[in-house]
Structure formats: structure tokens, C-alpha cells
Amino acid sequence: MNQINKKSILIKFILIITLIVTVENLALAAASDYFKEDSSSSAVKALLIDASNAYKRGMQETDPVKKNQAFEQAAASLERALRINPRQPTIWHNLAGVRLTQGDWMRAANLATKSNMHAGNDPKYYELRIRNWMLITLACEGMGDMTCAREARNRAQNLAQALYQ
Amino acid sequence: MRRTKTFQNIRRGRANYATAGARRRTLHRRPPRRRAFSFRWYWLLFIIIMFFCGSYVSELDVQVRAKFEGQRWALPARVYASPLELYTGLRLTPSRLSKELNELGYQNTSAPKKAGEYWHNKNEFLIITRAFKFWDASDLSRTVQIRFADNQISSVRDLSHNGKRASPLIRLEPKLIGKIYPAHNEDRILVRSGEVPKHLIDALIAMEDRNFYHHWGVSVMGMLRAFVANFRAGKLVQGGSTLTQQLVKNFYLSSERTLKRKINEAIMALLLEWHYSKDEILETYLNEVYLGQSGKRAIHGVGLAARFYFNRPLNELDLSQLALLVSLVRGASLYNPRKHPKRALARRNLVLDVMVKQGKITAAEAQHAKAMPLGITKKKSESVFPYPAFMALVRQQLHRDYNEEDLRSEGLQIFTTLNPLIQNAAEKAMENALKKKLEKKRPKATNLEGAMIVTSSDQGEILAMVNGKNTRYAGFNRPLEAKRQIGSLMKPAIFLTALEQYQTYNLITPLNDGPYKLKTKSGIWRPKNYDHRYHGYVPLYRVLAKSYNVATVRLGMELGLNKITHTLRRLGVKRKFNRLYPSMLLGSITLTPLEVTQMYQTIASGGFRVPLRSIRNVLDRNGKPLQRYSLSIEERFDAKPIFLLNYALQQVMKEGTGRYVSRTLPKELVFAGKTGTTNNYRDSWFVGFGSELLTVTWVGRDDNKPMGLTGASGAMIIWRDFIKSVHPNATAPITPSGVEWRNIDGKDIPFIVDEQMGMGSGSLFFAGMY
Structure with a gap:
């Protein structure tokens, strides 16, 4: 029981931080002047904010049905954003986060892997990739697959070392 | 129930009151007599008549209330296309937007005042949108100003909030594309x-x-x-x-x-x-x-x-x-x-x-x-729906979750993935190319038919589905039902199997395209190339790009038919093959265009199996969300070998079988593609995909007679015309970590350098899934 609680707190922490950070990052990217204002991302940004709000609502909700509705709402906004920009790794990551929170481990891990695929080797997304591997670690733990969890954690650590050294 | 009770009480109450009234009158008019009751025969008659009348009325009363309070009508299910979302940067022409607005019944006026009206002048629109209840939100009516530049939306402004506010996203209400009617x-x-x-x-x-x-x-x-x-x-x-x-x-x-x-x-x-x-x-x-x-x-x-x-x-x-x-x-x-x-x-x-x-x-x-004219539309709106082939797919998917009775009577609102702009472009490309180009190309090319499916590369949403050159007619649904040999469309499965064994094979591994024979149960088989020549040792990627048969069969036999069938399964082909023949390496297996789409979807999405979807969500008649079909993906192949395969498929367009046709496309678009032609030119296939769209096109005759077209001279022409008209995003895929580019003889070629294969390559949490 205690362990589950701990895990869910950890999950909450990671996801809220991630959502906030990514929304801010996007806002920054759009505002920075060296980057020609790519306004199509403003539509994506608005949808990410919608998703983030729905997600927060879901976290606070105690009624399981309404909780699930709020998470699906978040997922729907993210899928809508993907229709506008299917290659934005942040959107895939957030979708993975929503599924992880719902305990849909397999789907969460797959979505995070997809996010990593679109992140490629771009230094801009190093941090996002670390998050993705952490998310996969949690998903593997959720599935009770410790081998997979260990491997994913190693990947996260290797990336983090490469980034902060 | 409660209502009925109350009603009975009321009736009883009134009856009591009536009796009391009668008694009072009696008291007033006649003084009381000793004899309390004197029988009159007509009283009985009166009571009997009243009894029958009463029961007759109450019978009618039950009828009246039952029908009025229950579900009064059977309502047809209403099926919608995906809504047009307007945002800055969207590729769209002003004329397409005004066409879309007209089809939704918006009125073009000089001064829009209420929802459903708009004003249009060259590159500028003023639209008062209608309110609409979607699955995720109730969109309110808004007054928006939309500007275009270079066939793109350059700004979207919401004027409904006093000041002129930039608005990131406006959604028009979706177009109705079909209904499922009640029995009568x-x-x-x-x-x-x-x-x-x-x-x-x-x-x-x-x-x-x-x-x-x-x-x-x-x-x-x-x-x-x-x-x-x-x-x-x-x-x-x-x-x-x-x-x-x-x-x-x-x-x-x-x-x-x-x-x-x-x-x-x-x-x-x-x-x-x-x-x-x-x-x-x-x-x-x-x-x-x-x-x-x-x-x-x-x-x-x-x-x-x-x-x-x-x-x-x-x-x-x-x-x-x-x-x-x-x-x-x-x-x-x-x-x-x-x-x-x-x-x-x-x-x-x-x-x-x-x-x-x-x-x-x-x-x-x-x-x-x-003084006003009648103002009747010529077309009977909501009467004839233009996409019967797609509707058949929607119904097929609906039947998994809903029974026929509910579909016909509950007034469900079904929101699909169909994109009318893409659908119309695909239809036009198919009709024009078949009637005006292909049927005139070869003497045998008569009575050509075709099928085309367009999906979103990463999400597997079916955006368009074209059935033949007369797309409005329901009938034999080729995209769903035409089982045809797939020819060289089979080859990527073989090369993917090889590239997954990255320690043995890479893109420049020389493959032997020299004479080859192999013993089969029906005798000795000598596979031939289309040009009837042998090409000696050829780098792996070029064998795929040029679609050389002999080297492919040799590679396939080296890898083993079982392994290749397994790759097909992982790609998403569900059809059972009773026995494995070497000829399957050249595509003797039969699949429908939809099955081919599912197979290539896994490649186009970077190794993730994405179930094809035609429905996004379902609301009930009052707009209450019932169900959502959410995006689900499953990693089936590591990103690295898929990236290499994708590179080889891009070479198809640059130096391979697709080079002539792709030359006429804008240079900045990066497409991967594969042509397919079957024995005696019975089937002409082309699959093309970029970062946004995956398109599967088939051309052939319904009677399966030869028609003289190859994949490149038939299906690919239709695809090319389609791409020219929609001009989708098509950027090069992102190089995954673990892949490095090396220059070989003046050509940049990707190699897998990371020893660690992906988490999802069947090694860890996805093991045993297929």
C-alpha cells in the first residue's frame, strides 16, 4: 500500500513538472527572437495548455469516473495537437504521461518510446529523453517487469551522465 | 411510475369530489327519507355504460402516455467527417475555405450578423461560426477574421472578445457524411x-x-x-x-x-x-x-x-x-x-x-x-451522401461495439476521421488519371478500376478512401474487399528482416543478382527480373530500389520463409497463409488494399503498429460522450532498422523504379515509396509515404485480366497527381540515436552503430506479443 502511494506521488511529481516545463519551453521557444515565430505551434501550445489543465483536474478529482473523464479529455487535446504536429516529441511524451497516470503501463511505455524516436539526437530534447526513460522505468515497474525497468533506468542514467558531465 | 401514481391519485380525488358534490345537491333538493335506497333499472344501465366508457378512455389514456413519455421517435445515427481546424500556418487556399463554408450552409453576405454567415474578399474572411458540441468541448459561436498569404493561413483573430485577440485555433462544425436510418x-x-x-x-x-x-x-x-x-x-x-x-x-x-x-x-x-x-x-x-x-x-x-x-x-x-x-x-x-x-x-x-x-x-x-425569393437549395441536403465506401468501413467498425438496432434508432452522433479536403483530392486524382490518362495509355488498359486509402502516417487515422472511378456508387468495395496479389510490395518485409540482423546486413551489403534456381514441389523455379537481365552483385539498398527479383529471392531464402512470415505478422498482416511458398517472396500472396495499408502503416510510423481507425468518438443524441477511440501504438520494430529501410525506400524515388514519376514532384518533399506489379500486369500498386500521409493506391481490372500497367506507370501516376494537389508535409525522418551517416563513394548512407537494440524490438516488454 505504502509503496503504491509512494509511486503515485512520484508519478504525480514527474508529470506535473513535465507538463509545466514543456508548456513553458514551448512558450519560450515561440517568444525567442532568433527563432522565426512559428505560429502554427501556437495552436499546439494552446492545446497543450488545455491538456495540462484537464490533467490537473484529473489529479484533483476523487470520483474515479470523473477522474478518468478528465484524463481522457487531456488525451483528446493531445491527440488533437498531434494532428497539427505529429512529430513534436513533447506531445507524445505528455500523452505517455497521461497513460502512465491511468496505469495503462504498456501504452505509456510505447508512447514514450515514440517520443524518443521523434526526439532523435537533437540536444534540445536530451532532457525529454531522460524523462521518457524514467517514464518507461515506471511503466516497467508497473508491469512488474524488473529486467525492463533496470534497463530503462540505465538508459536514463547514461543519458543524464552524458548531459550533465 | 411515480407520475402514474400521482395521476391516479388525482383522478381518485376528482371522483371523490364529484360524489361529494352529488351528495350535497341531493341533500339540498330533497329532504331525507326513511327509505335510503330505491332501485331504478336505468341507474344500473348508466353505471354499466359509464364503466365501459371509463375503461375505454383509460385504455386510450395508457396509449397516450406510453408513447408520449417513452422514447418518441427512432432517430437515425448521424455520421460526421472530421472538422476543419483553422490555425495559423495551415496550408489551405481561400477558395477551398469558401467551398467548405458553402457546403456547411454558411451564407456569404456583405455584413455578417449572425452565426452561419461570412464575408469573403480575396485573402480575407470574416466568419461567424456556429456553436457545436464536440466530444472534448462545446465550441461557442465566434466571430473570427482569417487572413491568407501564399496559400497558407497567416493569421486567425477572434473578434468576439471585444478587442481583437489572436486566436490559436478555430474549429468549424463537421460536415455530415452519412446516416444510419431506422427501419422505416x-x-x-x-x-x-x-x-x-x-x-x-x-x-x-x-x-x-x-x-x-x-x-x-x-x-x-x-x-x-x-x-x-x-x-x-x-x-x-x-x-x-x-x-x-x-x-x-x-x-x-x-x-x-x-x-x-x-x-x-x-x-x-x-x-x-x-x-x-x-x-x-x-x-x-x-x-x-x-x-x-x-x-x-x-x-x-x-x-x-x-x-x-x-x-x-x-x-x-x-x-x-x-x-x-x-x-x-x-x-x-x-x-x-x-x-x-x-x-x-x-x-x-x-x-x-x-x-x-x-x-x-x-x-x-x-x-x-x-420580396424574398424562395431560397431553396437545389440539392436536397442530407439526402445523398458521397462516401459510401468509407461509410461501409465505419459501419464495420461500429458493429464491434454497437448493435444494429441502436445504430438505427438511438440518434448516435458518430465522429469519423474522414478529411473531406483530402478525400476530394484523392477522388479527383483517381477519376482523372483513370479516365484521361491510364485508360488511354495501353490498348489493354480498358475498364480500369482502382482503390486508394490515405492515412495519417503516425496516427493511423483513415483520412480518405476512394473506390473506383465512380466513387459515389456503393457496390463492390475495392479498398476493403478486393483481394489482390501484392507483387513487389512484399519486398520491404524481406529487407526489414535482413536489416534487423544488423551485424550481418547493412544497406551496402552486396547481394548476388546472378542466375538462380531453386527446387520447389512443383519443379525447378528460376526467378526472373522484370528487365530479364541479371545484375551481378548489387548493394542491398539498390536491390530494393530497383526491385530486383533474383537477388531478393536469394536473400529471402537465405533468411528463411518462416522469419519473413513472422515479419509480416509483426507488420500487422493478420491473414493466415496455409503454406509458405518461395513465390511469396515475390508477392504471390493476396491482400486487400486495407491490409496493405495496415502493413505499411507500421513502416511509415517508424516501426510502431498503429491500428487503423475510422472513428474518433461517439456521442449520444443529447451530446453526451459515449465512447472515444483513442490513439494506441505498439512498438514492433526498433527505430534503427526501420530508418534504414526507410532510406532504401527513399532511393526507390531517387534512383529506383519510382524515379521518373517522382521527378515531377516538388524537390523539397521527401517521400519513401514502393511500386508493385504482378504477373502479366494484372495489378499496379504504389505505396508512398512522407512525414504526414501514407497512401496506398491500386489499379487493376475487377475481372483480374491483364491491363498492361506497372506500379510506376499506373498507381504511381494517381498518387503523384494526388500529392501535387494536396502538397502534404514530407520532411526527412529524424535520424534515431544509434544511427550514423557515412559517406560511401560520394553517397551518404546511414549505418547502425549502437550495439544496443531498442527496448521494443521484441526483446523486453513486448516479447511474446505477436
Whole structure:
């Protein structure tokens, strides 16, 4: 029981931080002047904010049905954003986060892997990739697959070392 | 239940009261006598008659309430395309936007004032959008200004919030693309009494039942007036029925004209008025009334009639249009404005005159309305739907979760993935290319048919589905049902199997395309290349790009048929193959275009299996969310070998079988593709994908006779025309970590350098999934 609680707190922490950070990052990217204002991302940004709000609502909700509705709402906004920009790794990551929170481990891990695929080797997304591997670690733990969890954690650590050294 | 009880109590109460009243009167008139009771035979008769009358009335009462309180009508399911989302940066031309708006029934005016109107001048639009309830949000009506530059939306501004605010995203309401009708083809769009324009109610009451708000369901005065009017005219010019009686007649009773029916009608009208408010009765009337016919389909209710005649929602109609709807109440076919415009106009103006006479509108208003043309759309809106092939797929997917009865009667709202702009471009490309280009190319190329499926590369949403060159006709559904040999479309499965063994194979591994024979059960097989030549040792990627058969068969036999079948499974091909033959390496297996799409979807999405979806979500008749079909993906292949395969498929377009056709496409677009041709040119296939769209195209004859076209000279031409018209995003795939580019003989070629294969390559949490 205690362990589950701990895990869910950890999950909450990671996801809220991630959502906030990514929304801010996007806002920054759009505002920075060296980057020609790519306004199509403003539509994506608005949808990410919608998703983030729905997600927060879901976290606070105690009624399981309404909780699930709020998470699906978040997922729907993210899928809508993907229709506008299917290659934005942040959107895939957030979708993975929503599924992880719902305990849909397999789907969460797959979505995070997809996010990593679109992140490629771009230094801009190093941090996002670390998050993705952490998310996969949690998903593997959720599935009770410790081998997979260990491997994913190693990947996260290797990336983090490469980034902060 | 509760209601019934209350009602019985009320009745009992009234009965008690009546008895008490009678007793009081008795007391007053006659002094009490010693003899308490004296029997009179007619009392018994009276009681017996009252008993039968009472039970008859209560029987009718049960009928009246049961139907009124239950689900009043079977409503067809309504199927919608995906909505057009407008945001800065969207590739769209002004003419396409105005076409889209017109199809949604928006009116082009110089000064838009209400929802459903817009103004357009060259590169600028001012649109007042309609409110619409989607799965995820209720979008309100908004006034937006949209500007275009270089066939892109350059700005979207929301003017409804006082100041001019940049708005990131505006969604138009989705286009209706189909309905699933109830058994008797009844069709209606329910309206609530609060949404009905006042003019409509005024006109209806003025024409049909001016005492509606004052009578109890039956109007003696009305009947007398009608009798006098008819007597004077010497024919039937006026009906004496109240609206309530008319409703009873249509709603509960058959159309026979007997005295018994007339009596029933009157009793039921009284009962209806007793139980329900005027508003409830009027609302039901407005939804029940018969207002037209479209083939087998009966047009019921003012909501649907507004769509049917004007292609607009009821609340957007003006006085003249509302008067026309009311004029149809008396004879939908007699005053049919499409068939008898003059008669309809006269009747409409009569309605307006009567409204003036009864003080419902001013003479000036009537004058203005009379000056308006009928304003009927030529096309019977919501009658014929243009995408039967796609609808068949939607129904197939719906049947997994809903039974036929619910689909036909519950008024479900089904939101699909179909993108009308892409669908129309695909249809046009198919029709033009087949009729004007391909059928004239080869003498054998007659009676060509085709199929095309377009999906979103990463999400697997089916955006378009084209069936043959006459796409409006339902019939043999080629995208879903035409099982055809796939030819060289098979090859990527073989090369992917090789590239996964990255320690043995890379893109420049030399493969032997020299003479080759192999023993099979039916004798010795010597595979041949299309050019009937052998090419010696050729780098792996070029074998795929040039689609060399001999080297491919040799590679496939080296890898083993079992492994390749396993790769097919992982790619998403579910069809069972009883036995494995070497000829399957050259595509002797048969698949439908939809199955081919599912197979290539896994490649286009970077190694993730994405179930193809045609439905996004379902709402009930009141807009309450029922179900959402969410995006689900499953990693089936590591990103690295998929990236290498994708590179080889790009070479198809640059130096391989697709080079001639792809030369005519804009250079900045990066596509991967594969041509497929089967024995004696029976099938012409092309699969092409970029970062946004995956397209599978097939051309052939329904009778499977040779038609002389290869993948590149047939299907690929259609694809090329389609791409030119929609100009999708097509950027190079992102190089995954673990892949490095090296320059080999002046050509940059990717190699797998990371020893660690992906988490999802079947090694860890996805093991044993397929």
C-alpha cells in the first residue's frame, strides 16, 4: 500500500513538472527572437495548455469516473495537437504521461518510446529523453517487469551522465 | 411510475369530489327519507355504460402516455467527417475555405450578423461560426477574421472578445457524411421548444389553430368555423382540427377516416392536453409534422426540414423561410417548393398575409419577406451522401461495439476521421488519371478500376478512401474487399528482416543478382527480373530500389520463409497463409488494399503498429460522450532498422523504379515509396509515404485480366497527381540515436552503430506479443 502511494506521488511529481516545463519551453521557444515565430505551434501550445489543465483536474478529482473523464479529455487535446504536429516529441511524451497516470503501463511505455524516436539526437530534447526513460522505468515497474525497468533506468542514467558531465 | 401514481391519485380525488358534490345537491333538493335506497333499472344501465366508457378512455389514456413519455421517435445515427481546424500556418487556399463554408450552409453576405454567415474578399474572411458540441468541448459561436498569404493561413483573430485577440485555433462544425436510418427510413432532427424561432410558432398557430393556447384539445368554435367556411366554399378549404388533434392523428392513429377514429382523436386530444403542457405538445408537433419526401425517406419535423430545404439550422432561417415551412404543413407535396415553386410562393405569401391579419407581424415585415425569393437549395441536403465506401468501413467498425438496432434508432452522433479536403483530392486524382490518362495509355488498359486509402502516417487515422472511378456508387468495395496479389510490395518485409540482423546486413551489403534456381514441389523455379537481365552483385539498398527479383529471392531464402512470415505478422498482416511458398517472396500472396495499408502503416510510423481507425468518438443524441477511440501504438520494430529501410525506400524515388514519376514532384518533399506489379500486369500498386500521409493506391481490372500497367506507370501516376494537389508535409525522418551517416563513394548512407537494440524490438516488454 505504502509503496503504491509512494509511486503515485512520484508519478504525480514527474508529470506535473513535465507538463509545466514543456508548456513553458514551448512558450519560450515561440517568444525567442532568433527563432522565426512559428505560429502554427501556437495552436499546439494552446492545446497543450488545455491538456495540462484537464490533467490537473484529473489529479484533483476523487470520483474515479470523473477522474478518468478528465484524463481522457487531456488525451483528446493531445491527440488533437498531434494532428497539427505529429512529430513534436513533447506531445507524445505528455500523452505517455497521461497513460502512465491511468496505469495503462504498456501504452505509456510505447508512447514514450515514440517520443524518443521523434526526439532523435537533437540536444534540445536530451532532457525529454531522460524523462521518457524514467517514464518507461515506471511503466516497467508497473508491469512488474524488473529486467525492463533496470534497463530503462540505465538508459536514463547514461543519458543524464552524458548531459550533465 | 411515480407520475402514474400521482395521476391516479388525482383522478381518485376528482371522483371523490364529484360524489361529494352529488351528495350535497341531493341533500339540498330533497329532504331525507326513511327509505335510503330505491332501485331504478336505468341507474344500473348508466353505471354499466359509464364503466365501459371509463375503461375505454383509460385504455386510450395508457396509449397516450406510453408513447408520449417513452422514447418518441427512432432517430437515425448521424455520421460526421472530421472538422476543419483553422490555425495559423495551415496550408489551405481561400477558395477551398469558401467551398467548405458553402457546403456547411454558411451564407456569404456583405455584413455578417449572425452565426452561419461570412464575408469573403480575396485573402480575407470574416466568419461567424456556429456553436457545436464536440466530444472534448462545446465550441461557442465566434466571430473570427482569417487572413491568407501564399496559400497558407497567416493569421486567425477572434473578434468576439471585444478587442481583437489572436486566436490559436478555430474549429468549424463537421460536415455530415452519412446516416444510419431506422427501419422505416424516418428521418428527423429534434428541436427543443426553446430553440424554435417565434415567427415559426406564430405562423403555425395563425394558420392552423389560432386558439391553440386557449382550447382543451378540441375546439368547437374551430369546427364550426371550418364547417361554415367549407359550406360557403362548397368544398373542403379548412380543417377544424386543432394542432393537438393533428398531432394525435399523426402520432397515434392510422390515416383511415372513420367516425370511431374521429372520436378517438378527440378523446386522445383531450387526454393529451390534460396531461401535458401546451409547450410540450407544440414541441412534439413541431418534431412530428411531415414536411416532405426524399425518395424512400420521409422528412419529419421542422429541424430536418430546415436542413432539407435550406441546408441551414432552423434558428438561422428568416421570416420568409419559416413561413414557407409552415405552408408545407397543409400539403408537403402539393406545395413542394422544388417541384411547384409558383404554388409554394403563393402559399408562403398567404401565410405572411394571415400573420399580418392576426397582428403577429407588421405589414412592412411581411412586405419585406414577400420580396424574398424562395431560397431553396437545389440539392436536397442530407439526402445523398458521397462516401459510401468509407461509410461501409465505419459501419464495420461500429458493429464491434454497437448493435444494429441502436445504430438505427438511438440518434448516435458518430465522429469519423474522414478529411473531406483530402478525400476530394484523392477522388479527383483517381477519376482523372483513370479516365484521361491510364485508360488511354495501353490498348489493354480498358475498364480500369482502382482503390486508394490515405492515412495519417503516425496516427493511423483513415483520412480518405476512394473506390473506383465512380466513387459515389456503393457496390463492390475495392479498398476493403478486393483481394489482390501484392507483387513487389512484399519486398520491404524481406529487407526489414535482413536489416534487423544488423551485424550481418547493412544497406551496402552486396547481394548476388546472378542466375538462380531453386527446387520447389512443383519443379525447378528460376526467378526472373522484370528487365530479364541479371545484375551481378548489387548493394542491398539498390536491390530494393530497383526491385530486383533474383537477388531478393536469394536473400529471402537465405533468411528463411518462416522469419519473413513472422515479419509480416509483426507488420500487422493478420491473414493466415496455409503454406509458405518461395513465390511469396515475390508477392504471390493476396491482400486487400486495407491490409496493405495496415502493413505499411507500421513502416511509415517508424516501426510502431498503429491500428487503423475510422472513428474518433461517439456521442449520444443529447451530446453526451459515449465512447472515444483513442490513439494506441505498439512498438514492433526498433527505430534503427526501420530508418534504414526507410532510406532504401527513399532511393526507390531517387534512383529506383519510382524515379521518373517522382521527378515531377516538388524537390523539397521527401517521400519513401514502393511500386508493385504482378504477373502479366494484372495489378499496379504504389505505396508512398512522407512525414504526414501514407497512401496506398491500386489499379487493376475487377475481372483480374491483364491491363498492361506497372506500379510506376499506373498507381504511381494517381498518387503523384494526388500529392501535387494536396502538397502534404514530407520532411526527412529524424535520424534515431544509434544511427550514423557515412559517406560511401560520394553517397551518404546511414549505418547502425549502437550495439544496443531498442527496448521494443521484441526483446523486453513486448516479447511474446505477436
